[in-house]
Amino acid sequence: MAYFLALPAILFAAAGNLPAQVRHPISGRVIAPVMGASGADWLVRPEREAEENPELAIKLLNFQPGMAVADIGAGVGYYSLKIASLVGHTGKVYASDIQPEMLRMLRKRVEKAKVRNVVPVLATETSTGLEPGVADLALLVDVYHEFSRPQAMLKSLHQSLKPDGRLVLIEFRKEDPTVPIREEHKMSVATVKQELEPEGFVLEKVLPDLPWQHILIFRKAGYTSP
């Protein structure tokens, strides 16, 4: 019984043909469906630079040579490739995704760019696929709201991070009705906090600088800055 209670509540639409809605068991948030490989073009659309300003996001996160970064839900590696040059040959980007097709496209882009420090990793619904304690920073850009098993994934992320590691979520701002993204693909700061804090993370900072998204930086509970 406890096993069933731990799973997200599933609500079936009355019409029967509509897809079932999966909700987070604590917040009640409707979990968004995973973006399929046909969404890959949207991830590399030319307007993305202006709409999301990823260069600013990367600057604010202060990547340093030698860092091990886990790009979780990396898609086709839009962020992985940008970060790879900053962490350099002494660092690494683990590009983890649940879809083999996304990883196939990512590998092609990595090869074309002749980048050697991006390591593709096949994740599952409940695991990052990474070794324990490997990452200085885990980055989830437009991904967390798609996790079908968010609590299990957060447990796995907790294990994948070093004791002083940062967990960073970049999510479209639910608080802002002018952000032109479907509701289930947006997240508010309050909901993210409500879902992450019971899983052993503490919100350290919210950066509001991006046009449409907020950057939420978490640490493991119990971490004290030196």
Ligand SMILES: C[S@@+](CC[C@H](N)C(=O)[O-])C[C@H]1O[C@@H](n2cnc3c(N)ncnc32)[C@H](O)[C@@H]1O
């Ligand atoms: C909207 S895309 C964002 C891709 C990339 N972060 C970017 O900003 O370009 C979301 C990605 O998360 C992946 N994803 C969803 N659930 C996942 C999980 N549990 N573990 C790893 N990847 C996941 C999907 O396969 C998809 O590639």
